Amino acid sequence: MARQMTGARMVVQALKDQGVDTVFGYPGGAVLPIYDEVFQQNDIRHILVRHEQGAVHAAEGYARSTGKPGVVLVTSGPGATNAVTGLADALLDSIPIVVMTGQVPTFMIGSDGFQEADTVGITRPCTKHNWLVKDTDALSGTLHEAFHVATTGRPGPVLIDIPKDVQFATGTYTGPVKGGSKRYQPQVKGDMEAIQELVEALETAKRPIFYTGGGVINSGNAASQLLRELVDATGAPITSTLMGLGAYPATGKNWLGMLGMHGLYEANMAMHGCDLMINIGARFDDRITGRTDAFSPHSRKAHIDIDPSSINKVIHVDIPIVGDVAHVLEDLLKVWKSRGRKMNREGLDKWWKQIDEWKAVNCLSYKNSDKTIKPQYALERLEALTKDRDRYITTEVGQHQMWAAQYLHFNEPNRWMTSGGLGTMGYGFPASIGVQMAHRDALVINVAGEASWLMNMQEMGTAIQFQLPVKQFILNNERLGMVSQWQELLHGERYSHSWSEALPDFVKLAEAFGAKGILCKDPADLDDAIMEMINYDGPVIFDCLVEKHENCFPMIPSGEPHNKMLLGDASTKDAIKEGGAVLV
């Protein structure tokens, strides 16, 4: 229905028509007309963050935990540039985010006006698409197209830059078009011939493995259900990337655990030794493949991905299938069932025997201590004390993130929010705020390192203001743990600037914001302290002082293939050879 209204009102109307209930933002001169409209309505909640980066990460947390797009409203210039890290993060992890930025009036663009930045120019390479709207009549159509682009195909962040005069001017509002913009309609159905070929390969494979990623989660709940059905019916083992945890339950009998640089021994060995690899919604990231010319050398590889540019980008595949995971899995299951549900059972039995031998290595074992809290132990206890609750986990980036992926178990999709592709320290705390906004009664825990956490600690104000009882579980080793680990392994134990000096007293910090602080340093007190954190009705900073020298294992050293893993008790000296040292 076409109606006349101001551009600013159109923004609020379009958000309502798109079903948006929450916006994360920060006001400023160039978005004041929109903020004035936000003030005069009650359908959309606005969450005032303390920094625009926090707004985008919060929107990411909201999006990843709900499957709906996250929405951000910030001002021009510094508002927009502060949002850039979040946009890049969402682009690499394929998270649907709609960011609206204010801009100086159209007649001032290019004059270096106050708080002017070339926002579409700056954000072009870190958005899926962006728009500068110069005409109020084009605004509503652009807003609706933005939601369509962000959520269709491979999801991603989009940005709409709205000059202040466009917000003030009156124009014609049009509602959303069913099915979205005609010019952007990615293919969702997979090619049936390729699916048939994959079924034939699956029926005869002696050592098949499913390798799944964030694409399964992005495809929606149906994709996870179909994946579970497929894996359980075929009896093949399954591993997942960091981004895909929860799509197949960690309690499932075919689950091997996460793969990759800090993945489980059995998962990486199975990837190396398989004869059929079925990649579902993952992208052969370098954290997964290790050395590409020795990556799973004896397997046929199939790749299901909605983005054609992911196919053959890094690893050559034999059976490429472009399509949405849920659509392709549905067809795959149909074909496999109609052909009589055949599998090479004899081969599979032998394969599982081999996998069980690898599992027996027990790669996550570590030497516990009754004097200091081992970070692995802290996470094991956190898992034990929270697993039966309605729980969502976010993380920052580093050792604690890898330990969380190893020691926490996810049985449902959308329960695990972490910065995978970009590796953004400072992601987890604002993300936990976004998750808690979407799930007010759930237990939301950010597993953090002290260094990462400090990067966006200003969001304590947001948590207090909006009464969001997010739990900040900080594994405090007074180090940039992962940086130290690499310096130890390949820079001659010269720990250049990788320790956390002048740390705040986290308990006092919590109290200064009006939150609860808990300090724990004795393993004997840990359970009680965790329970105190869970039972407290409000935000908690949990300062868990852990063993300072602990390294994260297993580990595939850079430049090595999957079957050259370092385990916890292995000698790490000279583990990374010359070629690997140039890598990150």
Place this chain on the structure above:
Amino acid sequence: MSALHIKKGSTKHSAYNLRPNFSDVIETHTLAVLVDNEAGVLARVIGLFSGRGYNIESLTVAEVDHAGHLSRITIVTRGTPQVIEQIKAQLGRIVPVHRVNDLTVEGPSVERELALIKVQGAGDKRVEALRLADIFRANVVDSTLDSFVFEITGAPEKIDAFADLMRPLGLMEMARTGVAALSRGGRG
């Protein structure tokens, strides 16, 4: 450890050496990209090439359908077959891109480029320049007592050859449009 002296990509141990199983033959391809004629679309295409480290040998762009707001970008690029495939897939991902055609592999095509070439000289050299221009069917579009501006149209190789001949005869300046290309026959 002497590890840090290693050049990036100099060893197969590098995770950045991401194309071990692919051919390393470098091919030249001409791509025709049909895009919505909207602000920033050229920046998206060029940004893709610079951001991902692809080569642009030649690039032309102009509106080809005013009513439909469509522009055609013709790009000549070089890379391994796998890189060329990536370029096409990445171009196809850009929202305002309607179609990407690889004219090099999709059957025969014609390629034309226009150049303006200024030659300064007197006496025999001036006569020789004019004679060669006639052989190459280049037109004189500006003339003074000691200079010509030639207009020449043809495949890039023909323009290269003409420019090489003009160099000893007093070539001063050259402007080239870059390649425009279409498939031959009745195909779209």
